Amino acid sequence: MSANAKTSIHQTDQALGRLAKRKAKENRFRYAGIAAVVIAMVMLGWLVVSLVGTGYTAFFQHYLTITVTLSESDLDPHGARDADQLRKANYRKIIQQALYSRFPDVTDRRGKRSLFHTVSASGATNQVRQMVYQDPDLVGRKITITVPTSDDVDQLLKGHIDRDAPEDLRKVSDQQIEWVDQMVASGDLTLEFNWRFFTSADSRDPELAGIAGAVVGSIMALGVAFMLSVPVGVGAAVYLEEFAPHNRLTDFIEININNLAAVPSIVFGLLGLAVFLNFFGLPRSAPLVGGMVLGLMTLPTIIIATRSALRAVSPSIIDGALSLGASHTQAVFHHKVPLAASGILTGSIIGMAQALGETAPLLMIGMVAFVTEIPTSVMEPASALPVQIFLWSDSAERAWAERTSAAIIVLLLVLITMNAIAIFLRSRLERRW
């Protein structure tokens, strides 16, 4: 036996050498794989760290608590409480007076102007205007309100503006720094969660700008895209897969669907511009048009996902149904489509996630507008989340950079959530039996 083993050709030195070589080769391959994974993870980590690093501060915002006197002589000299008059009144003066009385030493015009610029000029005035307009009884009273600081003060306190830089090179003056420090010390200037970022539409002032308008625009566009592409895509896929005859025409259609999936998205934007806007005369910048364009773009993804989900259903199940006397249509709709549902759903969600991140086609149909109102219908002008990011990324100020990153974080979180739901549904539905 042992003599036999020694003479085996798998025990010779050459054989052992070959084995060592094979092992070395396999190890090299494994290290290359690990290296690839590490590189990918490092890049991804870098992206996330830099985004979160620049973006997280946008979720917080500095606010100043001041006491304003809503004197009747300023707001409503005639005492009529006329809504129009209340809206037109000079609220800027109200805010200014509140600040001047907080720092009575400031008397020169330049000093007063730069004091006023520590708060968000339009943010504070609009806030008071809204309060008075909604409750005219406030006129003549003294109220304490919390208003956003200007973006420069906010950035200063967040440490994004260098206090040690020469005064003419920084956006806040020495005087302003002094006031701000005093207000911080007195507890009137505080850091709060930036709700406004999630509840407001776009604005010219970064401290007032939010993503709500863009989010609503995106939701509307996605809703339209979903209602267009899922029924049409699933219907087309079921028909092509189960009922269509196999001939040159269906082959041609099939090839074109696959090609369509590879068409750059901006082409769909051009199509939307030419057909929906110019031919059908639908309004520009409307989520309806954006949604239709995104829906068309997602259609091939959904058709392909649905067909492969249908194909993955075991033919033995269908044979079982047919052998009981089910018609082909019954077998398809009672068994095949329900069993493919999780795949169809996953494909649809992934298609929708793709559509959510799409920017180029929306630029083509004008969803790139500066819209300061949250849209209330799909026919109103709106922006979309990725387009909002694109718009903000154009501005150089630190306050905008911070908000751009924050909006990207929100977009990524939504995308990750959608994909997680897709994965959850797939595992959930598939394991049901």
Added chain:
Amino acid sequence: MEAAQTNYIGSIGLKPSMGEVIEMMASAPATETTKTKFECRDVEVFYSDKRALHGINMDVPDSGVTALIGPSGCGKSTFLRVFNRMNDTIPNARVAGQILMDGQDIYSKDIDPVLLRARVGMVFQKPNPFPKSIYDNVAYGPRIHGLALRKNDLDNIVEKSLVRAGLWNEVKDRLKEPGTGLSGGQQQRLVIARAIAVSPEVILMDEPASALDPIATAKLEELIDELKEKYCILIVTHSMAQAARVSQKTAFFHLGDLVEYDDTQTIFTNPKDQRTQDYITGRTG
């Protein structure tokens, strides 16, 4: 492989081996002549241009079990699918010739394959219960054919079918559980119950035991023995011992030809054709 399995079953005392079966049959009274269920006249099946069956002529009796045997690829499954027109569902498959069921051509224009399949049930090689509850598996056929008007009727059909398939006692407390959670043998009996539920006249079985262990196989054969009292059964099997045990008639196929068709007893004791003899003695196949 065939021999090994036969011996195994024989040795653990589950079922008599093929030799024992043949001895028993030799002493059994000759089968009485019965009515004909199917008459096949020059049946040919083509896959694209390839002819898989070459003009089969064969009468299937109304009662009892008819076994189809032969080496793999000889066309047994193809022939079985002729009887419920399942070949219609295979793209490129084409059937020529005449198959009469109770004297009526099942390939004529006025026969709807969907209704034919309700009369001719089928059990496949791999158990294929629907990924639904045990109850819904059995209830599916009656539902699509509208056989039960009330829930109560449906419950009765489900129970009766499961009883007849010998599965009721094992599953009666878990009808709501998935059919795919049963063991292989139970799944195969569930599929039989599912077929029985639509009250077919004929049950086609394509190697129903090939995915089962010997004990489940024995149970299935027992069931087939009971079912033959009520249904005309055609069974494809690669186990000659099984054919010998369960069938009264046996047809031997070879390369698309029906070589020999006779009483099972005759085929196994006194085959006329050399090819049949070679196959059943294990020299080919």
